[in-house]
Amino acid sequence: RLVSAARQNADNDEEEEKEVDMTMSLNPDIPSIDNLTIDGEYRDYFPILALPKHIQDLVFSFLPIMDRLALAGVNKNLYKIESESKYYVEELAIVEIPFIGASLSPMAEYAVKNYKHSIVLFENKSYSSDFIRRIAHNASIGTLRIIARDSHSQSNMNTSF
Amino acid sequence: RIYPLMRVTLTTSDGASVTVSRQLTKHSGFIEKAITDMAVDDNAVPLSAVAVDVDDATLKLVIEWLTEHRDDALPYPEKTDEERRADDIPAWDQAFVQKWDTKEDQQQTLYAVITAADKLDIKGLLDMTCKTLANKINGKTVEEMREILQLECDFTEEELAEIRKENAWCEN
Structure with missing residues (x-):
C-alpha cells in the first residue's frame, strides 16, 4: 500500500x-x-x-521435513531461518537400500509404509551427512531409526535433543 | 472469574469501535491483559475501551472466528515437543478461510489475520492461519515456492551445489 x-x-x-x-x-x-x-x-x-521470527518458526514447524528443506533452498534468508528453527517429529527412519531403477525396493516401501518420516538413501550414490546433522541439530525426535542394508539388525538411537 | 454478560469495547487502528462479549475476548491474551491492567470492577458494564492495533475489516474476521470458537477450552493447550501437523484444520475454519483467501485477495487478508492473531495473542487462530500458510507451501518444488513467496534465489553456484549435496537424499 x-x-x-x-x-x-x-x-x-x-x-x-x-x-x-x-x-x-x-x-x-x-x-x-x-x-x-x-x-x-x-x-x-x-x-x-x-512476518515476525516466532511466526516464521511456527509455520516451519507445521511443514514436513522435505518441504522444510526445500523452503530452506529458496534463498539465504529462509536458509538461515530454517537452520535456526526447531523440528518436531516423533520418529525418523534413515534407510539404506539398493537402487533398483526408478521404483522403490521392498525395503524402501517398508520404511515409507511404517514410518511417517523416512529418509531413503541409495547404495550407489554418495551422500553428505550434513543433512542428518542439520536435522539432528534442531530436532525433537523420540527415536531415530537407522536401517542399513548390510546389517540385519536395526540400530535405534533414542535421542534426547 | 468470567462474566459472560460483560461487554468490552474495542477501538480499531482505523478509528472504528466494536463492542463484544467478554465470552469472546477471554480468548485473546492481549485483551484479557488490558482488562486486568485496568483493574476495574469485573462487573463494570461496559468496560472502558481497549485499543487494538488491528483494522476494522480484519477485526471483524477475528470476531467471526472467535464467535465460532467461543466455547473452546481455556487455557489453550500448551504446545509440546510432539509432532506437529497442518492437515487437521477443522471444517468450519477451512470454509471460513476460503471465504476471503481468494485469488483476487492475494493473501493480503491471510497476512492481516495472522498478524492480528499474533498482536491479540489468540493462539488458536494463530495456529490455524499458520497451518493454512504451511499448506500453501507443502508439497511444492523450490521453484514453485519462489513463485508463491516472490523470492529470488540469491545463492552462489557453490552454495547451490552445497545445498544440492545436503538434500541429495530427497531428490530422485
Whole structure:
C-alpha cells in the first residue's frame, strides 16, 4: 500500500520512480504487501519474510521435513531461518537400500509404509551427512531409526535433543 | 472469574469501535491483559475501551472466528515437543478461510489475520492461519515456492551445489 501511494505521488518520470522504489524497500528481500507489479499484473504471493521470527518458526514447524528443506533452498534468508528453527517429529527412519531403477525396493516401501518420516538413501550414490546433522541439530525426535542394508539388525538411537 | 454478560469495547487502528462479549475476548491474551491492567470492577458494564492495533475489516474476521470458537477450552493447550501437523484444520475454519483467501485477495487478508492473531495473542487462530500458510507451501518444488513467496534465489553456484549435496537424499 505504501508503494502504491508512493507510485501515485511519483509522476511518470522514470528517474524519479526508480528513486522512490529504492527508498521503499530497505531490505530487498522483504516484499511489500502490495502485490501489484509495475505493469499492473497481479501476483499471488505471501510476504513470509515480513512476518515476525516466532511466526516464521511456527509455520516451519507445521511443514514436513522435505518441504522444510526445500523452503530452506529458496534463498539465504529462509536458509538461515530454517537452520535456526526447531523440528518436531516423533520418529525418523534413515534407510539404506539398493537402487533398483526408478521404483522403490521392498525395503524402501517398508520404511515409507511404517514410518511417517523416512529418509531413503541409495547404495550407489554418495551422500553428505550434513543433512542428518542439520536435522539432528534442531530436532525433537523420540527415536531415530537407522536401517542399513548390510546389517540385519536395526540400530535405534533414542535421542534426547 | 468470567462474566459472560460483560461487554468490552474495542477501538480499531482505523478509528472504528466494536463492542463484544467478554465470552469472546477471554480468548485473546492481549485483551484479557488490558482488562486486568485496568483493574476495574469485573462487573463494570461496559468496560472502558481497549485499543487494538488491528483494522476494522480484519477485526471483524477475528470476531467471526472467535464467535465460532467461543466455547473452546481455556487455557489453550500448551504446545509440546510432539509432532506437529497442518492437515487437521477443522471444517468450519477451512470454509471460513476460503471465504476471503481468494485469488483476487492475494493473501493480503491471510497476512492481516495472522498478524492480528499474533498482536491479540489468540493462539488458536494463530495456529490455524499458520497451518493454512504451511499448506500453501507443502508439497511444492523450490521453484514453485519462489513463485508463491516472490523470492529470488540469491545463492552462489557453490552454495547451490552445497545445498544440492545436503538434500541429495530427497531428490530422485
